[in-house]
Amino acid sequence: MPVPDLFAEGLARGWKTHDGSRLEADLTLEADIAIVGTGAGGGTSAELLSAAGFKVLLIEEGPLKTSRDFHMQEAEAYPSLYQEAIGRTSKDGAITILQGRTVGGTTVVNWTSSFRTPAATLSHWADAHGVRGHGVEDLAPWFERMERRLGIEPWPVAPNANNDVIRAGCQALGYDWAVIPRNVRGCWNLGYCGMGCPTNAKQSMLVTTVPATLENGGELLYLARAERLHFAGDRVDWLECLGMDDRCVAPNGRRIVVRARHYILAGGGINTPAVLLRSDAPDPHGRTGKRTFLHPVNFSAALFDEVINPFYGAPQSIYSDHFQWQGGVDGPIGYKLEVPPMHPAIASTLLGRFGVDNALRMEQLPHTNVLIALLRDGFHPESAEGTVLLRDDGSPTLDYRMTDYTWDGLRRAYHSMAEIQFAAGAREVLPLHNAARHARSLAEARALIDDLPLELFRTRLGSAHVMGGCAMGEDARTAVVDSLGRHHQVENLSIHDGSLFPTSIGANPQLSVYGVTARLSSLLAERLRA
Structure with a gap:
């Protein structure tokens, strides 16, 4: 029986999407809330905020690929679904970094492992980094909610x-x-999760929260790079995006202006700090991009x-x-x-x-x-640590110090x-x-x-988990955002992704991102209504 293509069906019902690679002219888009990134943080935030009645615009640098595009072929999947065509590495090239770059983000290509944030990690964040409201009891109902939403439970089948x-x-x-x-x-127990799920069984953002957002009247802009935030005083005035070519290699010359009441960055632990750095966002204590961790x-x-x-x-x-x-x-x-x-x-x-x-x-x-x-990494003062930097062309790289x-x-x-x-x-x-x-x-x-x-280079090293770079905490001297994800210096800017984490978490991070951003998004909705 053929697997239904959720996007083909949704577009036929009137879902509104914009393909940045096919724009014939510059474009201006408006929304209540603009969200950069469609992965675990962006997708979760979009669904909850759109359900709360806000018009949400999702912005994704990568392409829109769906179940009909997933053929379980490495040569197809890696160039089209991963950052830098699966060539992203640390600045020195010694550590391979696997991150998604497609509608649904890394949730489309990860291996589905879903763990709650360990209690020891949450206690450390509170004690050492001044994070409030993220204890085990605070987050438990949000983890439960997202586990129900995404079908998260121990795998009942015998292991391979x-x-x-x-x-x-x-x-x-x-x-x-x-x-x-x-x-x-x-x-279906196929084993090709890293190349996109051809059966829509993996409950990634591609088949759950992004479609729900579009069903709620939200919009999706893809193959568009969030280049720069423009400020007016202590607020984001507008967001500049660049249309990309259909392979997501280079800008195609089209410019998209995004105007919103509130902006959320959810591009992940390398791309979110990069947007702030490209934007010359206020950073009086030099914290943007610092303390980025990998689970080496x-x-x-x-x-x-x-x-x-x-x-x-x-x-x-x-x-x-x-x-x-x-x-x-x-x-x-x-x-x-x-x-x-x-x-x-x-x-x-x-x-x-x-x-x-x-x-x-x-x-x-x-x-x-x-x-x-x-x-x-990140718990001990002598631990390895990374810093997000910009190359000459504005693209990000991670300088990771062993x-x-x-x-x-x-x-x-x-x-x-x-x-x-x-x-x-x-x-x-x-x-x-x-x-x-x-x-x-x-x-x-x-x-x-x-x-x-x-x-380095003699020891094979890799990572699929990037955390930190925009750490949360109540002290603006050591953190980029507060414990609610609000930027310390910019009034209408929040961060909802793994870059919030003050350290690595000691577990595959997707459920941590789901739970934390679900809480932050719900609280943001209450503030915006007020």
């Missing part, structure tokens, strides 16, 4: 063999593990005699927080253990080497498992992953580092890991 490595290894070692909650309804990730591959087929089935369904909080908030850096799906293009890059060596590693892909460790404290965590994570993989029955383990080789026993792996020179 790739995820079962964590379960089997942790169970054999007596380590904690648990099932991951996923935002899906009627999932390293990788450990393992070969099994049995077939793993890491490209099939729900991409993430089992995790372990056993090593996350062992030293407390201020102790040695903690990390969350998960698996990534391993499709051929990403696998060939991650597994490394060239020529015959790479071909052999790819030949073994059906028997290969990879574990990842997500390091909880530290000995973080390298120590990466080495410990290599040890934990190898131990779990061998306990799960691995024949060989390969830490993904250009000086590593396959180890055939845990003792050999430990000696190998202890000798690895942990340096």
Whole structure:
């Protein structure tokens, strides 16, 4: 049975959208609330504010792609659905950063893992960063609301063999593990979530809150880059957007003026600070773009005699927080253990080497498992930390500074992953580092890991989580916005995305963004009505 195309049906009913790549002249748009970004923060805010009776305009730099465009092909998906055609990296090129750039944002391409913000993280924000109103009890009803809205619940299906490595290894070692909650309804268990869901089972903003906003009379402008906010005194007067070409590579010469009563930035932890920096927004204490965090990730591959087929089935369904909080908030850096799906293009890059060596590693892909460790950066003064900067052409980049404290965590994570993989029955383990080789026993792996020179470019590093850069807090000397997401210096400007977070959160962040921005949007609606 064909999967319905929600946008084709909605447009036939009168949904109002504007394709910035096809404008024949400059354009002026007006709304009560203009929202830059259509991902977790922007989409959630748009639905709630439009339901409250406000005319909402959603603005997206990327294209509008729907279920009929998702063919489970890496060569199609990566250039069209990801920031910088999946080429976004840290400024030095050493860390790959996966972020979405399409209507629905990263929620269209993430792997559906949905965790509430850990209690220890929320307590740390209150104690160390002066955040108010974001305690466990404050956010619980908003998390519950968004879990119901997006079908978030622990995955009820048995894990695929790739995820079962964590379960089997942790169970054999007596380590904690648990099932991951996923935002899906009627999932076909295909395993290609990172290329857009062809069945509309993933409850991304593309199939939930963005359509709801359009149904409520909102409008969508896509293939349009939010270039600059223009100010009149302590208020945003208007927003300047640039139409993009149909591949979202370069501006096409068309200019869109957006006038609204209130403006929300929800472009994520790199793009939101970039809009403020391009706009020369008030920043008396130099906080915009500072304290940006990644959950830096390293990788450990393992070969099994049995077939793993890491490209099939729900991409993430089992995790372990056993090593996350062992030293407390201020102790040695903690990390969350998960698996990534391993499709051929990403696998060939991650597994490394060239020529015959790479071909052999790819030949073994059906028997290969990879574990990842997500390091909880931002809690300790010696933690790695990033700053969002602008290139000469105004595009953003993240200057991410590694530290000995973080390298120590990466080495410990290599040890934990190898131990779990061998306990799960691995024949060989390969830490993904250009000086590593396959180890055939845990003792050999430990000696190998202890000798690895942990340096940029030699250690394979990546991240799919960008947090911070516009931190919230009541003290304007240390935060860009207050605890309600209101810009400290600009009266009619709010931020509703992961850039609000004063640190990383120690978990996949999408549900944190949903819950926090649902609360902030509802409070904003009350203020605007008043």
